[in-house]
Amino acid sequence: MISVKLDHVSKMFGTVKGVEDIDIHIRSGEFFTFLGPSGCGKTTTLRMIAGFYYPTEGRIMFGEQDVTYLPPNKRNIGMVFQNYALFPHLTVFENVAFGLQVRKQSKQEIKEKVDRALKLVHLDGYGNRRIDQLSGGQQQRVALARALVIEPQILLLDEPLSNLDAKLREETRVEIKRLQLELGVTTIYVTHDQAEAMAMSDRIMVMKNGVIQQVGTPQEIYNRPNNEFVASFIGESNLLEGIVEEIHDQQIRVRFSSDWVLTGLQENVAPKTTLTKGEKVKISIRPESIREAKTEENGENIVRGKVALSEFTGVSVNYITQIGELQLKSMFINLGNRVYQRGEELALSIPKESVYFLG
Amino acid sequence: MKSGSTFTPSTLRRRTSFTSSPYFVYVLVSPLFLVLLAYVIYPLFQTFIESAQIDGSFSLQNYKDFFSLGNSANLEALWTSIYISVFSVITCGIVGVGMAFLLERYEFPGRKILSVLVMVPMALPPLIGVLSFDFLYGKSGIIPRALQALLGLDQVPFSLSGIGGVLVVHTFTMYTYFYMTASTAIRGLDPSLEEAAASLGANRFYIWRRIILPMLTPAMVASALLVFMIAMASYTAPLVFGVERTMTMQIYLSRTNGDLDMAATQSTILSVVSILFLIIMRWYQNARNYQNMSKGVSVHRTEVKSKVGKYISMALSILGVVILLLPILVLIILSFSEDGSWTVEILPTKYTFAHYIELFTDSETWKPIANSLEMSSLATIGNIIFGVAAAYAAVRLKFKGKTLLDILIMVPWALPGTVVGINLIAAFSQPNVFSFNQVLVGSFWIIPLAYFVRHLPLVFRSTSATFMQMDVSTEEAARSLGATWWYSFRRVVFPMAFSGILVGALLAFVQGIGEFVASILIYSADTTPMSVAIFQRMYAFEFGTACAYGSLQMLLILIVLFISQKIQGNSNITI
Numbered sequence: 001m002i003s004v005k006l007d008h009v010s011k012m013f014g015t016v017k018g019v020e021d022i023d024i025h026i027r028s029g030e031f032f033t034f035l036g037p038s039g040c041g042k043t044t045t046l047r048m049i050a051g052f053y054y055p056t057e058g059r060i061m062f063g064e065q066d067v068t069y070l071p072p073n074k075r076n077i078g079m080v081f082q083n084y085a086l087f088p089h090l091t092v093f094e095n096v097a098f099g100l101q102v103r104k105q106s107k108q109e110i111k112e113k114v115d116r117a118l119k120l121v122h123l124d125g126y127g128n129r130r131i132d133q134l135s136g137g138q139q140q141r142v143a144l145a146r147a148l149v150i151e152p153q154i155l156l157l158d159e160p161l162s163n164l165d166a167k168l169r170e171e172t173r174v175e176i177k178r179l180q181l182e183l184g185v186t187t188i189y190v191t192h193d194q195a196e197a198m199a200m201s202d203r204i205m206v207m208k209n210g211v212i213q214q215v216g217t218p219q220e221i222y223n224r225p226n227n228e229f230v231a232s233f234i235g236e237s238n239l240l241e242g243i244v245e246e247i248h249d250q251q252i253r254v255r256f257s258s259d260w261v262l263t264g265l266q267e268n269v270a271p272k273t274t275l276t277k278g279e280k281v282k283i284s285i286r287p288e289s290i291r292e293a294k295t296e297e298n299g300e301n302i303v304r305g306k307v308a309l310s311e312f313t314g315v316s317v318n319y320i321t322q323i324g325e326l327q328l329k330s331m332f333i334n335l336g337n338r339v340y341q342r343g344e345e346l347a348l349s350i351p352k353e354s355v356y357f358l359g
Numbered sequence: 360m361k362s363g364s365t366f367t368p369s370t371l372r373r374r375t376s377f378t379s380s381p382y383f384v385y386v387l388v389s390p391l392f393l394v395l396l397a398y399v400i401y402p403l404f405q406t407f408i409e410s411a412q413i414d415g416s417f418s419l420q421n422y423k424d425f426f427s428l429g430n431s432a433n434l435e436a437l438w439t440s441i442y443i444s445v446f447s448v449i450t451c452g453i454v455g456v457g458m459a460f461l462l463e464r465y466e467f468p469g470r471k472i473l474s475v476l477v478m479v480p481m482a483l484p485p486l487i488g489v490l491s492f493d494f495l496y497g498k499s500g501i502i503p504r505a506l507q508a509l510l511g512l513d514q515v516p517f518s519l520s521g522i523g524g525v526l527v528v529h530t531f532t533m534y535t536y537f538y539m540t541a542s543t544a545i546r547g548l549d550p551s552l553e554e555a556a557a558s559l560g561a562n563r564f565y566i567w568r569r570i571i572l573p574m575l576t577p578a579m580v581a582s583a584l585l586v587f588m589i590a591m592a593s594y595t596a597p598l599v600f601g602v603e604r605t606m607t608m609q610i611y612l613s614r615t616n617g618d619l620d621m622a623a624t625q626s627t628i629l630s631v632v633s634i635l636f637l638i639i640m641r642w643y644q645n646a647r648n649y650q651n652m653s654k655g656v657s658v659h660r661t662e663v664k665s666k667v668g669k670y671i672s673m674a675l676s677i678l679g680v681v682i683l684l685l686p687i688l689v690l691i692i693l694s695f696s697e698d699g700s701w702t703v704e705i706l707p708t709k710y711t712f713a714h715y716i717e718l719f720t721d722s723e724t725w726k727p728i729a730n731s732l733e734m735s736s737l738a739t740i741g742n743i744i745f746g747v748a749a750a751y752a753a754v755r756l757k758f759k760g761k762t763l764l765d766i767l768i769m770v771p772w773a774l775p776g777t778v779v780g781i782n783l784i785a786a787f788s789q790p791n792v793f794s795f796n797q798v799l800v801g802s803f804w805i806i807p808l809a810y811f812v813r814h815l816p817l818v819f820r821s822t823s824a825t826f827m828q829m830d831v832s833t834e835e836a837a838r839s840l841g842a843t844w845w846y847s848f849r850r851v852v853f854p855m856a857f858s859g860i861l862v863g864a865l866l867a868f869v870q871g872i873g874e875f876v877a878s879i880l881i882y883s884a885d886t887t888p889m890s891v892a893i894f895q896r897m898y899a900f901e902f903g904t905a906c907a908y909g910s911l912q913m914l915l916i917l918i919v920l921f922i923s924q925k926i927q928g929n930s931n932i933t934i
């Protein structure tokens with residue numbers, strides 16, 4: 001297995017910006033995900049790694065080898081395309097065998113490897129089928145087998161699950177992860193689905209408009225979002241704007257209105273951000289980190305408001321609480337507690353360690 | 360209940376039970392089959408009868424004569440027709456597919472203009488295309504003479520004649536069939552397939568061999584069958600380049616020599632070959648097709664970057680543009696030339712506007728134009744009525760025999776024009792029920808009927824394409840609002856399909872204006888159409904007038920193409 005390094009890579013399409021200054025190091029054997037909304041440059045970045053585009057600036061390294069301008073057929077990569085790109089005039093077997101035939105392996109060897117690959121994706125016995133005789137999920141797995149059978153150094157997947165329905169998507173997601181762990185291949189995965197990214201990845205790169213927003217483990221990305229975009233794109237979040245009132249003893253106090261002040265911790269300030277007293281600041285609070293407070297409880301991070309929306313989902317009870325001008329989303333696991341109705345008063349407690357100061 | 364009410368339950372029930380009976384649909388479609396029977400099947404059958412009868416009794420003597428080795432003219436003609444067709448397929452394939460790849464995959468100076476002009480051969484009426492090639496490259500053509508003068512040679516360095524000439528003309532006029540299917544297929548090729556192959560380690564050559572060529576095969580086989588059929592039916596090119604030993608020419612010669620039995624025999628054999636090809640083509644179209652697996656993908660054209668490549672591609676583009684435009688140009692130049700002013704010179708020496716004035720002022724010259732307009736209009740009206748009804752039946756109604764309807768409509772399209780002419784002569788030289796007890800041959804009606812038959816599929820196909828895209832529920836909505844079938848057809852179905860109908864009708868109309876092959880067999884002095892007039896003027900050495908007629912035809916075709924393009928652009932109809 002091999003590591004991949006993108007060294008300040010940019011790509012322009014004429015005057016249109018594709019991606020800008022992508023600088024990442026993907027470790028050998030890692031499951032690395034590019035996450036972001038459509039048009040943010042995920043595919044462009046992936047295609048530069050595959051060799052279908054050449055960067056306008058920067059270099060791409062596979063291990064110690066500079067591959068920036070190496071044509072795709074010399075890179076030894078396995079790629080799964082969004083539409084699978086299976087060859088419609090070839091059978092399942094011939095599709096999977098294609099890369100091995102290119103490598104001029106013996107018939108015997110090809111047969112063994114293809115059979116093993118088909119078995120790996122649970123398609124043994126389907127070798128003679130035509131592509132249009134397969135379901136979407138099966139086609140997906142043929143594409144995966146075709147990419148894996150050549151024992152690539154790097155596996156590239158561009159939104160491989162987006163054409164499947166919800167249930168199949170979940171099954172295939174588990175399957176891909178299993179194969180990746182089994183084979184230990186360095187994997188770069190492109191998706192716009194944050195749940196998929198969170199569930200599968202060792203690390204995630206969040207992108208927007210061709211620019212990196214944050215790189216980190218799923219926990220880092222979720223718990224310590226760098227900025228408003230990351231906080232809102234991944235999971236649900238309360239994004240509030242207030243004024244820094246006091247910074248004292250590793251604690252920061254922020255005022256949102258005349259009767260609402262929150263205290264957070266200095267360690268939860270986004271990197272490369274400094275807060276100054278009297279300036280505006282954006283904070284993010286995850287709905288599930290908010291607790292219900294006892295009616296008699298009082299303290300600095302306790303607020304009271306009227307329930308504007310009450311939603312019982314079975315797993316949880318979700319509230320939107322009106323606090324003066326502002327609204328706060330909260331989510332409580334359903335433990336059989338009383339469900340507050342619209343208009344009732346609700347007291348909420350926001351733990352200091354759950355308040356994140358965004359950059 | 361009032362007895363005077365029209366909508367008593369009982370009348371209502373009776374009416375519904377009649378129109379909703381499973382047999383009612385056959386009442387609706389039987390006129391369509393009747394028309395096909397009368398003007399397609401019956402004439403075909405009459406020709407066969409004529410070929411298989413000698414003095415009123417059954418005999419295969421004509422076929423024995425045809426295949427006898429003693430008189431080899433017929434066999435030679437069959438053989439020549441076949442090998443001209445095979446070579447036409449090869450040359451058209453090379454030119455058409457090559458052009459398609461060049462224009463779809465590469466970016467070079469001159470690509471845009473070339474990709475517009477590449478369809479020019481489609482805009483040339485059949486006779487005009489051949490004549491302009493003769494003017495340009497024939498024995499006393501402009502280019503050979505110009506080269507001779509330029510290089511100071513004793514004789515012309517080359518000239519088109521005989522089978523070589525036929526092949527060149529076929530290549531020029533028929534490569535567009537390959538070009539169109541190939542470029543659609545290339546555009547339909549999903550570029551991610553090539554990328555997938557590259558990511559698996561395949562180089563350019565390997566990708567071509569294993570991915571691109573196999574995927575283009577269906578399109579290429581389909582066009583090969585089509586070109587073969589059209590080349591077999593070709594009549595004008597052998598006529599102008601003097602190749603008498605082809606099937607179509609033999610039929611024409613038998614007919615003019617009065618040997619109707621032999622003409623019928625030759626026709627029948629050619630019909631069999633054509634219909635066979637039609638069946639193979641239909642069967643093949645239903646076989647596999649790899650296109651459009653994924654939609655909306657666009658390929659980036661590879662830019663020709665090297666300096667040498669740029670110059671070469673520019674030179675080739677210019678050459679292509681010149682070759683494509685010369686036929687039109689020469690036609691226009693000659694249409695202004697004074698008759699008799701072009702004998703041994705490279706270009707005519709005297710020019711005049713008189714021919715165009717003559718076209719519209721001299722009643723003798725105007726007559727063929729009027730004839731063509733009138734006869735083609737009549738045929739087109741027939742095509743519209745039949746085509747719309749047949750398309751509606753084929754797309755919207757359920758009945759047994761739909762495939763038969765479809766095939767019967769395509770048969771006249773597969774039949775060579777020469778054969779259609781012979782068939783009509785065989786059927787309508789005597790009065791019969793289908794001709795309302797008239798002798799049609801020699802009358803005014805025979806040519807409109809020939810046009811109607813030859814262009815039967817045009818309105819049908821464009822209209823059924825629009826019907827297929829139309830949502831059935833619009834018609835159902837109209838019916839649910841209380842409209843009768845006829846009312847909803849008039850107010851909803853017809854207006855919605857109008858653009859499709861118009862495109863097909865315009866096409867049928869211009870094809871009628873340019874029709875030559877069947878006309879030459881059945882025209883009479885009073886009904887001479889434009890193409891036959893061009894032919895006559897040519898052989899009277901009145902090149903100017905002939906070319907003025909030709910320019911007029913071309914202008915009409917260009918107008919129609921322009922309108923169709925506009926309509927299709929607006930509503931995405933594809934024929």
Ligand SMILES: Nc1ncnc2c1ncn2[C@@H]1O[C@H](COP(=O)(O)OP(=O)(O)O)[C@@H](O)[C@H]1O
Pocket residue numbers: 013016017018019036037038039040041042043044045
């Ligand atoms: N071949 C191309 N030519 C021009 N612009 C392109 C091309 N490919 C991508 N882009 C542009 O680059 C940006 C990033 O696109 P892409 O990488 O496909 O986004 P994603 O895969 O994240 O949806 C978009 O604004 C897109 O329009």
Ligand SMILES: [Mg+2]
Pocket residue numbers: 039042043044
């Ligand atoms: Mg993408």
